[in-house]
Amino acid sequence: MLNKSYLWVLCLIILCPNTHIRAEETYPILHAISSKELRDIMRRMNQLVYEREMTALQTQTIHTKRHKELVDTASDLVNSTDDLTKALSGLNMEKQDQITFKAMAKQLLEEAKNIKRVAEENDHNAINSVYQDLDNTCKACHRLFRF
Amino acid sequence: MNNYKILFRNADSNTISRKPPVLIMIVFFTMMFSPIIAFPKTSVDDMQVEITNLRQRVELLESQLNKVLKLVNSDTNSPVKETKTTQKVIVNVKEQTNPPLIQFGGRVKVDAIYNSRAVGQTSNANQNDLVFSAGNIPIDGSGEKYQFNFNARDTRLWLTANVPTELGVLGGHVEMDFFSSDKSGNEVVSNSYIPRLRHAYVNYGNFTAGQTWTTFMNVSAIPDMNDSGGPPGILFVRQPLLRYQKQQEWGKISFALEQPESTLTTSTGARIATDDERIPDFVTRIDFDGSWGNLSVAGLLRQIRSDTNGDSDNSWGAALNASGRIYTFGSDNIRFALSYGNALGRYMSVNSFADGAIDSNGKIRLNEMFGGHIAYQHWWSEKLRSNLSLGYSRADNNFLSIPTLPAELNKSLFSSHLNLLWSPTTSATLGIEWIHGKRNLEDGRDGELDRIQFTSMFRF
Numbered sequence: 001m002l003n004k005s006y007l008w009v010l011c012l013i014i015l016c017p018n019t020h021i022r023a024e025e026t027y028p029i030l031h032a033i034s035s036k037e038l039r040d041i042m043r044r045m046n047q048l049v050y051e052r053e054m055t056a057l058q059t060q061t062i063h064t065k066r067h068k069e070l071v072d073t074a075s076d077l078v079n080s081t082d083d084l085t086k087a088l089s090g091l092n093m094e095k096q097d098q099i100t101f102k103a104m105a106k107q108l109l110e111e112a113k114n115i116k117r118v119a120e121e122n123d124h125n126a127i128n129s130v131y132q133d134l135d136n137t138c139k140a141c142h143r144l145f146r147f
Numbered sequence: 148m149n150n151y152k153i154l155f156r157n158a159d160s161n162t163i164s165r166k167p168p169v170l171i172m173i174v175f176f177t178m179m180f181s182p183i184i185a186f187p188k189t190s191v192d193d194m195q196v197e198i199t200n201l202r203q204r205v206e207l208l209e210s211q212l213n214k215v216l217k218l219v220n221s222d223t224n225s226p227v228k229e230t231k232t233t234q235k236v237i238v239n240v241k242e243q244t245n246p247p248l249i250q251f252g253g254r255v256k257v258d259a260i261y262n263s264r265a266v267g268q269t270s271n272a273n274q275n276d277l278v279f280s281a282g283n284i285p286i287d288g289s290g291e292k293y294q295f296n297f298n299a300r301d302t303r304l305w306l307t308a309n310v311p312t313e314l315g316v317l318g319g320h321v322e323m324d325f326f327s328s329d330k331s332g333n334e335v336v337s338n339s340y341i342p343r344l345r346h347a348y349v350n351y352g353n354f355t356a357g358q359t360w361t362t363f364m365n366v367s368a369i370p371d372m373n374d375s376g377g378p379p380g381i382l383f384v385r386q387p388l389l390r391y392q393k394q395q396e397w398g399k400i401s402f403a404l405e406q407p408e409s410t411l412t413t414s415t416g417a418r419i420a421t422d423d424e425r426i427p428d429f430v431t432r433i434d435f436d437g438s439w440g441n442l443s444v445a446g447l448l449r450q451i452r453s454d455t456n457g458d459s460d461n462s463w464g465a466a467l468n469a470s471g472r473i474y475t476f477g478s479d480n481i482r483f484a485l486s487y488g489n490a491l492g493r494y495m496s497v498n499s500f501a502d503g504a505i506d507s508n509g510k511i512r513l514n515e516m517f518g519g520h521i522a523y524q525h526w527w528s529e530k531l532r533s534n535l536s537l538g539y540s541r542a543d544n545n546f547l548s549i550p551t552l553p554a555e556l557n558k559s560l561f562s563s564h565l566n567l568l569w570s571p572t573t574s575a576t577l578g579i580e581w582i583h584g585k586r587n588l589e590d591g592r593d594g595e596l597d598r599i600q601f602t603s604m605f606r607f
Contacts, residue, residue: 037438043478049573049606053369055346055359056252056307057320069438 034077074116253304263597265294279376281560282499284586286594322346362403368470370522373602378538379560380518398434416553442471458509464490485519504548
């Protein structure tokens with residue numbers, strides 16, 4: 001009996017057009033994925049200094065490869081962040097919230113562009129602080145709008 | 148006066164972009180003659196007025212010059228010239244941020260080691276007590292009980308050069324440490340040790356030539372440990388090679404010809420390195436690489452050969468290895484390697500097993516072996532990490548060829564390693580490590596070892 005109830009609820013969730021997540025609404029989540037990937041790549045680049053048996057030339061080669069990944073991921077982040085405002089219509093927000101959301105999305109976009117620029121310029125000393133700014137914006141936005 | 152004429156003539160013949168010399172000359176000329184005009188008045192106030200006038204005039208000329216430069220720049224708004232400007236900026240940035248052409252680096256590593264059971268060698272200054280080698284653990288309580296050692300022999304120096312050529316960048320690397328056992332120092336007065344070659348190779352395009360880690364092993368699978376020897380089951384060989392690597396979207400594929408060397412157990416129980424090879428070891432490897440980590444599968448083909456006492460024989464052997472590093476949570480990762488084959492011999496467990504045995508008629512029979520290790524690295528914080536590592540290796544020694552068993556013929560080896568490493572900065576690491584090892588011989592005897600190793604390492 002209990003199992004049947006769960007099955008009915010599940011069917012309702014799947015069939016109800018207002019409750020299930022449409023594919024076109026899922027793309028804003030890409031910015032969070034890109035941001036996580038960016039963090040992982042940066043962390044692994046930083047940890048190359050702890051490699052004991054790799055030669056300096058080997059770590060240099062890996063560093064160059066990771067750097068390319070970093071630029072690509074930063075580009076993905078810029079693109080997915082740009083898509084954030086497009087998702088606004090599907091989120092049913094109050095007008096004031098919409099203004100705040102737009103402002104934060106804009107700030108995030110600028111910071112993502114900053115990361116891309118710094119990554120392209122190979123300035124790894126600056127990238128950590130630039131990423132920290134982006135991370136702070138992410139956290140602030142998620143605190144306000146993630147339910 | 149002639150000089151002035153020459154200067155004016157040059158200025159007149161120049162284009163608008165060369166106005167600064169004219170400006171300088173006007174200022175200079177005015178300044179030269181201003182004292183003549185001003186001196187008759189001999190008033191300081193008048194001189195100051197003149198200076199103010201001159202300053203204003205210079206400012207006016209500068210502003211006019213800026214306007215002219217702006218006009219010149221606005222004229223160069225065509226796409227081609229703009230691209231040139233952009234390229235120039237990018238090149239400048241790269242020039243500033245690229246690493247230098249030649250980099251000199253190294254590390255100073257000091258180990259304080261306490262062994263529960265020591266080999267106690269003096270011929271190579273305790274080498275087997277400083278680098279963990281499960282195949283050399285003292286048997287049945289032999290060797291010295293408890294021993295403390297300090298050493299800085301795992302200190303390394305390296306030189307890396309990137310030389311731009313017409314066909315691409317040529318990268319070279321030379322590295323040495325102080326673990327040479329040929330002419331060792333001693334602990335009596337100066338603890339002087341001679342350097343030895345670890346790496347000397349160049350990368351040119353897809354080719355690598357020189358001495359470095361064998362293509363058969365995956366360096367990123369080596370556990371992060373204070374000890375430089377590693378657990379049994381680890382593949383650990385540096386040798387001269389010629390390697391071709393092709394980078395792919397998913398990873399890379401490598402082919403290599405490497406230094407051959409056969410190690411055999413003779414019918415009298417002695418262990419020899421024949422040095423009679425005629426064909427290089429052949430290695431092929433496929434690497435898969437992604438944000439999840441890396442995985443490599445490698446194959447090894449060798450001809451084991453001996454011309455001892457005029458009897459020539461050779462035997463072909465092969466081995467397979469799968470190894471890698473997989474990221475789990477955050478920076479945590481699993482490192483592993485698994486190998487099997489009848490050509491593993493000197494490649495596995497730091498030469499603890501022979502490639503095969505040779506009988507009194509000079510016939511070679513290879514030993515089948517397998518081994519592996521698994522290690523988990525956990526990051527407690529960005530500066531603190533731990534590693535737990537387990538290793539095992541085993542050889543099926545061929546007894547038909549060796550009627551006289553060697554005094555110590557390894558059958559299986561096991562070890563466990565646990566450490567805590569603290570890196571207060573990226574260039575410094577302090578760590579403490581516990582190692583437990585066990586060695587089993589073919590004749591049933593065994594030996595165990597516990598080691599505590601404290602390490603201080605500074606990279607520069």
